[in-house]
Amino acid sequence: MNKLLILILLLLLLLILLLLLLLILLLLLLLILLLMLLFNPVRVRSIKSRSKSKSKIKSKSKIKSKFGVVNGEFIMIEALQFEFMRNAVFAGILVSIACGIIGSYVVVNRTVFISGGIAHAAYGGIGLGYYLGIEPTLMAIPFSLLSALIMGLVHHRTHQHEDTLIGVLWAIGMALGIIFIDLTPGYAADLMSYLFGSILAVPKSSIVVMLVMNAVIILTVCFFYNEFLALSFDEEYARVLSVPVELLYLLQLALTGLTVVLTMRVVGLIMVIALLTIPAAISIQFTTKLHHTMMLSSFMGVVFTLSGLYFSYIFNLTSGATIILVAGTGFLLSIVYKRTRKIIEPWKKKR
Amino acid sequence: MEPDVIRLEHVCFSYDSEPVLEDVSLSLERLSFLSIIGPNGGGKTTLLKLLLGLIKPTRGDIQVLGMTPEQGRRQIGYVPQYATIDPRFPITVWDVALMGRLGRIPLGKKYSEKDREIAAEALERVHLHELRNRQIGKLSGGQQQRALIARALASQPQLLLLDEPTAGVDDKIKQGLYNFLSELNEIMTIVIVSHDIGVVSRYAKTIACLNRRLVYHSEKEITPEMLAETYQCPVDLIAHGVPHRVLAQHE
Numbered sequence: 001m002n003k004l005l006i007l008i009l010l011l012l013l014l015l016i017l018l019l020l021l022l023l024i025l026l027l028l029l030l031l032i033l034l035l036m037l038l039f040n041p042v043r044v045r046s047i048k049s050r051s052k053s054k055s056k057i058k059s060k061s062k063i064k065s066k067f068g069v070v071n072g073e074f075i076m077i078e079a080l081q082f083e084f085m086r087n088a089v090f091a092g093i094l095v096s097i098a099c100g101i102i103g104s105y106v107v108v109n110r111t112v113f114i115s116g117g118i119a120h121a122a123y124g125g126i127g128l129g130y131y132l133g134i135e136p137t138l139m140a141i142p143f144s145l146l147s148a149l150i151m152g153l154v155h156h157r158t159h160q161h162e163d164t165l166i167g168v169l170w171a172i173g174m175a176l177g178i179i180f181i182d183l184t185p186g187y188a189a190d191l192m193s194y195l196f197g198s199i200l201a202v203p204k205s206s207i208v209v210m211l212v213m214n215a216v217i218i219l220t221v222c223f224f225y226n227e228f229l230a231l232s233f234d235e236e237y238a239r240v241l242s243v244p245v246e247l248l249y250l251l252q253l254a255l256t257g258l259t260v261v262l263t264m265r266v267v268g269l270i271m272v273i274a275l276l277t278i279p280a281a282i283s284i285q286f287t288t289k290l291h292h293t294m295m296l297s298s299f300m301g302v303v304f305t306l307s308g309l310y311f312s313y314i315f316n317l318t319s320g321a322t323i324i325l326v327a328g329t330g331f332l333l334s335i336v337y338k339r340t341r342k343i344i345e346p347w348k349k350k351r
Numbered sequence: 352m353e354p355d356v357i358r359l360e361h362v363c364f365s366y367d368s369e370p371v372l373e374d375v376s377l378s379l380e381r382l383s384f385l386s387i388i389g390p391n392g393g394g395k396t397t398l399l400k401l402l403l404g405l406i407k408p409t410r411g412d413i414q415v416l417g418m419t420p421e422q423g424r425r426q427i428g429y430v431p432q433y434a435t436i437d438p439r440f441p442i443t444v445w446d447v448a449l450m451g452r453l454g455r456i457p458l459g460k461k462y463s464e465k466d467r468e469i470a471a472e473a474l475e476r477v478h479l480h481e482l483r484n485r486q487i488g489k490l491s492g493g494q495q496q497r498a499l500i501a502r503a504l505a506s507q508p509q510l511l512l513l514d515e516p517t518a519g520v521d522d523k524i525k526q527g528l529y530n531f532l533s534e535l536n537e538i539m540t541i542v543i544v545s546h547d548i549g550v551v552s553r554y555a556k557t558i559a560c561l562n563r564r565l566v567y568h569s570e571k572e573i574t575p576e577m578l579a580e581t582y583q584c585p586v587d588l589i590a591h592g593v594p595h596r597v598l599a600q601h602e
Contacts, residue, residue, distance in 0.1 A: 108440055223459045230450050233442055240403050240429050241454035241506070242421070284441055288486040293441045 012343065019340045026333060030307060084200055088319075091202040092305035094210040095266045095275070098217050100298025102259040103280035104290060105252055108232050112277055114151050114253065117166040119260045119272040121147035121173030126194050127180030136194065137206065137261060144257035147173060152253040156246055197268030197320025199309060206265060213262050217255055221294075224248060229290055266305065267320035275301065278327040282334040304330060354417030356381055356510050356540045357402060362411030364397055371397045375411070375565040381509075384533070384541045386555035388548050393562040395544045399512055402542075403429055416509065425454050428503030428539075430513040433495035438488030444498045445483040448474050451505030473504040477531070493524035504535075511535065513543045529554045 080086055106115050125143025129136030147169055155162045181191060193201060221228065230238040231248050239245050256276075263272045279297035287293040308323030315322075357379040364372040371394045379385060389395055400406045401413055404420030415423025428451070451473065452466040462470075474480040477497040482490065487498055496516055503511060513532075517525045525547065532541055533554050543555065560566045 104441075108437070226450075226453055226462070227458065229442065229446065230453050233437075233440055233447070233450070234431070234435070236405065236431065237429065237450070237502075238453075239405055240424055240427065241450075242425060243453060244458070284439060287441045288443050288484070289446065290441050 009347070012347070016340050016344055019336060023333065023337060030303065083204070087202045087204060087207055088199045088309060089306065090207050091199055091210060091266055092309055093302050094207070094214050095263050096279070096301025096305050097298045098214050098259045098262055099275050100279055100301050101217060101221055101294045102256050103276040104283070104293045104297055105228065105232060106256060106276055107280040107284055108290070109252070111253070111256070112273060113163060113166055114155065115256050115260060115276055116273045117151055117170040118144050118148050118253070118257050119264065119269045120170040122257070122261055122264065123194070123269055124173040124176035124180070126191075127177030130191070131180040131184045137209070137265065140261045140264065141258065143173065144261050145254055148253040148257040149250060152250045156249060193268070194264055195268050195270055196318055197264070197266050197271065199266045199319045202265055210262055213258050217258065220251070220255060224251070225291070228252060232290075267323055271320055271324045274324045274327060278331050279304065282331055285334060285338050300330065353381060354414070355379055356383065356416060357542070358414040360412045362401065362408045362413060364394070364401060364406070364408050370563065373563050377559065377565060377567060379540060379542070382536065382540055384536045384554065384556040385543070385559060386557070387542065387544045387559045387561050388546070389561035395561055396514060398561065399429070399514055399544060402512065403427060425506070426509045428506055428508030428511045430496075430499050430503045430511065430516055432515050432518060433492060433499055434518065436487060436495055440488060442487055443484055444474065444479055444487050444490070445470070447487055447498050448483070448501045448505050451502040454506055469507065470505045473501040476504060477501045493520045493528075496520060496528070508539060510540045510542065513541070515544055515546060517545060517547050
């Protein structure tokens with residue numbers, strides 16, 4: 001009997017050690033990948049197929065001839081000398097920060113579905129932007145804000161059938177976008193980039209917009225941090241404290257709308273939810289204060305987007321989907337880690 | 352003359368057309384200790400929500416400390432059931448206690464040193480100060496309940512409302528909680544909604560039975576007749592988790 005127990009314990013220990021080893025290996029891999037992101041040779045093929053404009057390729061070959069490096073070690077740095085690559089890195093970082101902060105609220109408030117609704121309703125704005133010849137992202141902002149307002153009010157006032165209504169708005173937004181694009185003469189080739197993201201095609205002007213939006217998000221959250229915390233933790237009690245619950249709730253959703261539009265450029269609206277929720281869902285397991293959750297998820301987001309960007313670059317894959325896959329892998333690993341710790345801890349205590 | 356802490360006059364409330372409260376009148380003086388008992392669905396939580404101004408009565412008038420509930424609730428410390436806490440929420444006991452100060456500071460303002468002192472004091476009162484940096488979801492049920500009481504105390508209320516504070520808490524902790532409440536009763540009015548009829552009768556000064564209509568008893572003895580009238584169906588009573596000894600235990 002005793003022997004059996006010892007055997008089981010040993011087996012468990014072995015399993016745990018193996019898992020820990022796996023984790024360390026993965027972390028090492030991630031580190032190496034990050035380093036490679038900085039010091040790896042560019043693959044000409046992937047650059048060619050990824051970059052959208054011919055001028056960029058031209059400028060790239062110019063740089064190549066200037067440095068005279070074909071298979072050199074430091075071409076990833078060279079890649080960073082391309083504006084589109086630098087922009088991609090900046091965009092990834094900015095989006096991760098916004099997603100880390102707002103995503104934490106989305107996860108603790110359980111407004112994942114509403115956020116999805118906002119993202120898809122915003123597609124109507126993109127279509128309208130195309131139709132009117134206005135920058136689509138700019139048109140997406142009022143659409144996402146409006147849908148956030150409607151969904152927020154419905155959520156707050158009725159408390160029933162809200163998921164149905166969110167689903168309806170979700171679909172109507174998408175349909176509107178498609179109809180507007182149908183009405184637009186010519187072929188809207190760029191449209192796919194809003195569905196699946198095109199971090200490599202983010203122009204400098206968008207970076208500036210992202211910076212401003214990030215500033216807005218961070219300042220608002222700093223200002224209302226205590227109120228938001230009370231609202232998320234215990235809405236009824238926040239009401240008892242005479243906090244303007246409905247107003248702040250709508251403000252929070254509006255910020256979610258802004259973040260969604262921001263993120264759309266990077267991973268596409270279909271996958272916005274993933275970047276919004278995965279880093280926060282991981283961080284929430286390892287933090288005990290909400291602002292720590294936000295910081296950790298922002299950091300996680302940066303790791304995921306940059307490593308995803310790197311993978312998509314060397315394997316010539318769609319950047320948005322690759323980022324999400326990397327994030328998803330991170331999420332699974334975090335769960336495995338948490339589970340094994342749950343097994344280890346009582347065992348440790350016994351000793 | 353000092354206004355009553357609570358004053359309800361012919362209050363009615365109905366969800367849609369379903370009446371929940373009918374013609375409820377009640378007035379409480381300062382430093383009362385009222386226990387409201389009654390079956391589930393009898394309107395106990397609705398009554399608390401009316402007092403907190405979360406919902407409005409269909410008819411009748413409610414005053415809290417001589418003000419409307421919306422104004423008066425700043426003087427109310429409310430303790431909801433701890434079971435409503437999301438165990439994964441990243442928030443420490445300290446943050447929860449400090450939250451009680453939120454109603455006392457202007458929108459967007461940060462907590463002052465004084466707020467922190469008051470929150471620390473509230474945590475010490477419930478003996479949770481050492482655990483202040485722990486995540487609230489990781490605490491035991493009794494500890495979570497105490498943290499919520501600390502949050503209510505941090506707003507320095509004149510009236511403490513507790514919604515079934517002993518649900519799912521073991522007997523020893525229950526005893527401690529009630530002793531603590533009697534102590535608090537020296538400085539504030541307490542209204543408690545509870546299923547624990549047996550224990551409550553030992554600590555509460557007065558009792559009200561609520562099943563759509565409210566019957567106020569100025570003494571704290573619970574008689575089988577009172578229970579029968581309030582619950583109407585004794586079988587239902589046991590099924591809803593009221594300890595059996597309630598029926599046996601009337602001195």
